[in-house]
Amino acid sequence: MQMKGTQRINAAGHLEIGGCDTVELAREFGTPLYVLDEAQVRGLCREYLQQFGARYHHVMVAYAGKALLTKAICAIMESEGLHLDVCSAGELYTALDADFPPEHIKFHGNMKLAEELQMCIDNHVGLIVADSLPELGDINELGAGNGTVVDIAIRVSPGIKAQTHTYTQTGRLDSKFGLGVEYGAAMAGIVAASEMPHLALRGIHCHIGSPIFALESYERAVEIMVDLVADAREQHGIELADLNLGGGLGIRYTHEDAPPSIEHFAERLCGAVLRRCEERGIDPPTLTLEPGRSLVGEAGTTLYTIGVIKDIPGVRTYVAVDGGLSDNPRPALYGAQYEAIIANKANEPASRAVRVAGRHCEADTLISDTTVQEPECGDILAVFATGAYNYSMASNYNRFPRPAMVLVNDGEAELITERETLADLVRQDLVPERLRAQREVAEAE
Ligand code: LLP
DSSP, X not given: OOOOTTOEEOTTSOEEETTEEHHHHHHHHOSSEEEEEHHHHHHHHHHHHHHHHTTOSSXXXXXEGGGOOOHHHHHHXXXXXXXXXXOSHHHHHHHHHTTOOGGGEEEOOSSOOHHHHHHHHHTTOSEEEEOSHHHHXXXXXXXXXXXXXXXXXXXXXXXXXXXXXXXXXXXXSSOSSSEETTTTHHHHHHHHHHHOTTEEEEXXXXXXXXXXXXXXXXXXXHHHHHHHHHHHHHHHOOOOOEEEOOOOBOOOSSTTOOOOOHHHHHHHHHHHHHHHHXXXXXXXXXXXXXXXXXXXXXXXXXXXXXXXXXXXTTTEEEEEESOOTTTOOHHHHHOOOOOEEEGGGTTSOOOEEEEEEOSSSSOOEEEEEEEESOOOTTOEEEEESOSSSSGGGOOOGGGOOOOEEEEEETTEEEEEEOOOOHHHHHTTOOOOHHHHHHHHHHHHO
C-alpha cells in the first residue's frame, strides 16, 4: 500500500492522516467517517497553480465543486486563490453561504432552471456557462429584464470520445452537453451570443470526461477548441478571450492506476495550446481549468468499522462494514475499484484476500477483491481515495444517515460536516391528516 499526502503508520502501528491517529478518529467521531487531509488538498491546489502558471501567461484554476462541496471546502479553495465551478442552486447556495467571492464562481449545467439563472444574476456570479442555443436567448432576456450585461461562456462539445467510463464521456458527439463543433452548432452559438446585447461572450468551454488517464484526448480537444477560437476570429471577427478546458484528470485509486502527474498534465496541455495558437497565428487566450477529482480524491479516506466476517469455503471471505452504497455509490455505478487497509493493524502484512461488502440490502460490494490484514470484528477499515464523488453522491438509501466528515491537519481534527441523525431523516416527512384520522378510527374500533 502506497501512502499518500500526510498518511503514515505511527508508533502504535496505526494509520495516521494529518497527524491524527485514524483509530482514535473513528472512536471520537464514529464510523463511517470521511477524513479529509487538508495539507494534501492545499498542496495539490498549489501544484496546479504553479505547474500551469510556470508554463502559461494567464491561468485560472476553478475547483469543480461537484466532486466535494461543503462550506469549509469553499474556504480552503478561496484561500488557495482558486475559483469555483458550481452546477446547481444547491452548490451555488453553499458557496454564497460560505462567502465565496461570487465574481469567482462559474455556473454550469445542461438544463439550468430559470430560478438558477436569476440566482446567478441576483448574486453577481462571475460567469454562466451556457449549454444550448435557447439558453443564450433566456440569459439575454434575463439580462435585459435586470438591466445588466451577463458574462457568459459557451460550452462546446468537441466530439471526442475520451477513454473513460461511457457514463462520464461528456465531450463526445452523442452527448447532452454543449454545442457540437462538428455540426456547426458551436459556431452558431458563438455568433448568436455575440449579437445579443445583454450577453458578454468571454470564451468557450469543454469538458471531455473523467477520469482521464491518456492525455492524447486532451490534446485533440485543444486543437478543436483553439481552431474554434481562431475560426471565430477569422470568419466573424469575434474575440474569445478565455479557453476553459474543464477537468477530468485521473487519480490513483489503486496501485494499478498510473495517472499523469499535474506537472506532466500542465506540460502537455499548455504545450498543445501554445503550439496550436502559433500554428493558427493567434494570441493564446487565457486558460481555465476545472479540476475536481484530482484536487480532493486522494485526500479523502473513509473509515468503517468491520462488523461481520463470513468465510464461504472454497469461495471467498466477506468482510462487512458499517456503510457502503449510501456513502460510496461508485463501485455499484461505475465498477470503481478501491484499496483498503485495516487501520489498527497498518503495519501487519496484508495477506488475507477478501471482498468488502457494505450493509445495504443488496450485494453492495465496496471492494470486490482485495487483500487486507487479518480482519476481526471491531477493526477499523480505511478505504483510500474516497475524497471525490463519495460524499457528494451519498444518499439516504435504506434510510442510512450520511456520515460525518473531519478535516485533519497538523494533529488537529475538526468536524466540517456533522453526521446526519435519525431525526434528520424524518425531518422532511409529513403525514396527511387523513392517514392519522384513519389510525384513530382503527384504534377506536
Ligand atoms: N467541469 C465540468 C463541466 C464537469 O462536468 C466536471 C465533471 C468537472 C469539471 C470536474 O471533473 P473532475 O476533474 O472531477 O474529473 N460522478 C463521476 C464523475 C462525474 C464527473 C462529471 N463532471 C464519478 O464518480 O466518477
